[in-house]
Amino acid sequence: MKTSFKDLIVYEIYPTSFYDSNGDGTGDLPGIAAKLDYIQDLGFNALWINPFYVSPFRDGGYDVADFFDVDPRFGTLEDFRGLIAQAHAREMKVFLDLVAGHASVDNREFRRSAEAERNEFSDLFIWNSSVWDLEPGYRLISGMYPRHGCYLVNFFAHQPAFNYGFNKVEYPWQMTYQDERTQQARNYILDVMRFWLAQGADGFRVDMADSLVKNDEGKQATIAVWQEMFSVIRKEYPDVFFVSEWSDPAQALKAGFDADFVLDHWDNFYHRLVRSTENTRGVSVFNGGGDMAYTLRDMQYRFREAEKYGACLSLISGNHDSPRIADFLTEDRLRMFYLALMSLPGIPFVLYGDELGMRTADLPSKDGGYQRTGTRIPMVWDDTEPHHGFSQTAGQTYLPYCDINRVSVQSACADESSLYHYIRKLIRLRKDTEALRDPHTDITEENRVLRFTRGKDLELVLNLSDTAVPVRGEVIIASREITDVLPPYTGALVRKP
Numbered sequence: 001m002k003t004s005f006k007d008l009i010v011y012e013i014y015p016t017s018f019y020d021s022n023g024d025g026t027g028d029l030p031g032i033a034a035k036l037d038y039i040q041d042l043g044f045n046a047l048w049i050n051p052f053y054v055s056p057f058r059d060g061g062y063d064v065a066d067f068f069d070v071d072p073r074f075g076t077l078e079d080f081r082g083l084i085a086q087a088h089a090r091e092m093k094v095f096l097d098l099v100a101g102h103a104s105v106d107n108r109e110f111r112r113s114a115e116a117e118r119n120e121f122s123d124l125f126i127w128n129s130s131v132w133d134l135e136p137g138y139r140l141i142s143g144m145y146p147r148h149g150c151y152l153v154n155f156f157a158h159q160p161a162f163n164y165g166f167n168k169v170e171y172p173w174q175m176t177y178q179d180e181r182t183q184q185a186r187n188y189i190l191d192v193m194r195f196w197l198a199q200g201a202d203g204f205r206v207d208m209a210d211s212l213v214k215n216d217e218g219k220q221a222t223i224a225v226w227q228e229m230f231s232v233i234r235k236e237y238p239d240v241f242f243v244s245e246w247s248d249p250a251q252a253l254k255a256g257f258d259a260d261f262v263l264d265h266w267d268n269f270y271h272r273l274v275r276s277t278e279n280t281r282g283v284s285v286f287n288g289g290g291d292m293a294y295t296l297r298d299m300q301y302r303f304r305e306a307e308k309y310g311a312c313l314s315l316i317s318g319n320h321d322s323p324r325i326a327d328f329l330t331e332d333r334l335r336m337f338y339l340a341l342m343s344l345p346g347i348p349f350v351l352y353g354d355e356l357g358m359r360t361a362d363l364p365s366k367d368g369g370y371q372r373t374g375t376r377i378p379m380v381w382d383d384t385e386p387h388h389g390f391s392q393t394a395g396q397t398y399l400p401y402c403d404i405n406r407v408s409v410q411s412a413c414a415d416e417s418s419l420y421h422y423i424r425k426l427i428r429l430r431k432d433t434e435a436l437r438d439p440h441t442d443i444t445e446e447n448r449v450l451r452f453t454r455g456k457d458l459e460l461v462l463n464l465s466d467t468a469v470p471v472r473g474e475v476i477i478a479s480r481e482i483t484d485v486l487p488p489y490t491g492a493l494v495r496k497p
Helices: 029-034 036-042 077-089 108-113 180-198 220-236 249-255 269-275 292-308 331-343 370-375 409-414 419-432
Strands: 010-013 046-049 066-070 093-099 203-207 241-244 259-261 312-316 347-351 443-446 449-454 458-463 474-478 490-495
Touching (some): 029 036, 036 419, 066 077, 093 180, 220 249, 249 259, 269 292, 331 458, 331 490
Parallel strands (some): 010 347, 046 093, 241 259
C-alpha cells in the first residue's frame, strides 16, 4: 500500500446502516464491498468500519462477545477477507475499531473469570474481593455471577473492564499496573490486533483509548501501557496505523498513536467552532457567537502538539456518537466547514452520509444507541420506496429510514451544485495539493476573519464576520460564488500574491 497515513482521507461506516446486500434489512460486509467504487469515486483512500464482531449489541457492537469473529448479521470472516482484498485492489486502507478497555458480559473469557473457582482468566478482568463490598468511587456490579466479588465496569454495566491495573492502589484487591498479572490483558489485546492484521486490516481506531489503567490521573500509566504494546506490535507490523479516541494530543501522541481525534467535547475548538449551541457553550463561532480567543488558543495548541510528535490530529465531520453536523449549520456554512476540514492539517474523517447533508433523526433507542440512534440511520442511496436503495427487502429495515433526509446519492450525483460534488472537488484538491497536507499552520485573526497558512503561498481564509472583506490573491476554491470580496460567513482557499 503506497499511501502514507499522513495522506489519508477516511470514510467512516456504521455497518448496520450502510448497505444491505442480502435483503434481511441489516447492512453487512458484502454491502460495504459492493459500494467501494462509490467511496473511491468520492476520493476517499481509507475506511474506518465500526464494530462488526460477535456481540449482543447492547452498545452498538462496542460490547464484544467474541473479538476473533464476525457477527453473523454482518457476514463471515471470508466476507471480511473479501472486503479487504477489494479495498486493497483500489489502494484503500481499512481500519477497524479496537475495543481495548472492556468486553461484554457475554464474552467467554469474562464468563470464565466469573466462575467461583480460580482459573486462567480470573485476573483478565477487574474484580474486587467481596460481593458485599461496593467501594465508593468505583462502578462495581454485584451478585450476577458465582464468583465472590463484584466486577468493575468500563462504561455501561454490561461492559466489564479489562485488568490493566491501577496507578494509585487504594484497596487490597487492586493491582498496580506494573503487577505481572496485568500483563494478561495486554497480551489478550495484542492477540486481537494480530488476528485482524493477519486478516489484512491496516490498523485501528481505538475506542476509549485513555480508559485502560484505573486511578490514573494524568494518564501516565495508561501512556506507558500503550507504549509497551506499540513497541511489540510495531515490530511485527511496522506499517500499522493507530488513531485514538482520546481527544488529548499531549497524552495520546506521547503514548505512540499516529493520530488523535478532536472529538465533539465541550472544552475543545471543534465543538465551539461549529457545534456549540445555547444548550452547551452558547452559539458557535461559525454561527456568529463563541469565544474566539479560547477557540483559536485550543486549536493552535492541538496543532502544535501534533507537530511536536510528528503525528496528526484527526478532524471529523462527525461520528456514530454525535449528532450530524448538518443539524448545526446552514448549507453555506456547511460548505465552509468542509473547506476547512479538507484544507487544515491532519487526517479528515467523514461519517457516511455526511456528504449528502444527512441529518439526525428522532428515533427511540436501539442497540444501546440512545440519543445516538438517530445518527446511525440507513444510507439514502436512491429515491425508490420504501427503503431508498439501502435494502431490497420487502420487510422492515433494522433501523428505519427517516424522511428528514431527502437527498439521496442518486439525486446528489445528478446535481453538479450539490454538497456531494463540492466535497468531491475538495478531496481531489487536497490530494493534488501538497501544501494542504502540510502539518504546520500559523493562525491569525482580525475582526473575526481567520487566516491559516498552508504551505509557502496558500492561505485558508474564513470570514466569520458580518462584513465583506477584500480577497487578497487568486481564489482557488470558495465555499460559494464570490467576486473580489469575501462575503460574510464565506471561506476561500487563496494563493497569496
